[in-house]
Amino acid sequence: MEILGSTFDDSVFSEVRDRVSVPLSSYNAKLCEPEWFCESTALDTDDPLETQKVYKFRGDLAVRQGKYQKALDAYSSCLEWIADNNLTIRRDVLEGMARCCTRLGQRDRALDLAELLSKEASNTCHLTSLLLLKISIYQHFGFLGSKMSSLQQLCSLLPFNPWHWNSLGQTCLQLLERDTTAGLCWPQRCKSADEQKQNHTQTEQQQEEAAELDKNHIWLKACTCFIRTRLLLRILRQQQSSFVLQRSENTLQSSDEALQQLGPKESTLQALTEVMSEDLIPDKMREDYQDGESLLSVCVQSFRERWWNKILQTGVLKTDCSSCQTQTDTKS
Incomplete structure (x- = not known):
């Protein structure tokens, strides 16, 4: 009687056929001098890919050197040579152009480039x-209201990242430290009638968010963000060490100090x-x-749906408004 698994296929013991060895062709690595792409002869090529690389490298170097106009010109030239199917480099160059425009004070163009990137996000x-x-x-x-809105979207997309929550809390503190009406402005640009119609829904959403962002709401949102930051860091620091752990400890301490400054009641905490x-x-x-997951398969609840409505239902805003008013009066 054969024991289960005790038999073998005869092919296991057959001889391996002789393999034909194919000689590999010699490979000569291309040697490049430092900053070779800055030379005038670097563009003496008929290869579109090489031309794209030259302009891309020139733009990256100019950004590192703080020459943002030079970098913007190089990125603009690079964009003309990028193949239609090379979406990765295209997004990288568009983002570089937007950051250069920001540094150069070209607000509208920076926002237009960001809007172009948003249409291609997948x-x-x-x-x-x-x-x-x-x-x-x-x-x-200085558009802190718009910054807060984007940070809320980021926290909804990546809800377990403590640094985004800490940034949102710090933005709330900035809004409390300056005039609220000035801090809640949204970037306004001159647009055509068609563009205004397309962005009508977005504008209404921004106005609705701005209407809620009075000092009491901002104060409560700041408390919420620093509490969330503490909760996440306390979980993550169990797996951290060295300078990473030190950074978490420092952020924990700053979160505690921010909450003491905000002064919520114990019941609110x-x-x-x-x-x-x-x-x-x-x-x-x-x-x-997970990183890289398709947006079609990701169902991201808004900040309001996931957390804010639940917070308002607790009634802490009505019971602890005195703390908010005290902190606001102290800052003013």
């Missing part, structure tokens, strides 16, 4: 990069902690919103 990596770009543009031009810790489940934190 996965979570694209959307994350786009939101970070918008945040940098809004920060540079407890209520907000309960709401913001509901989804902090280790398995879910590892699996949700």
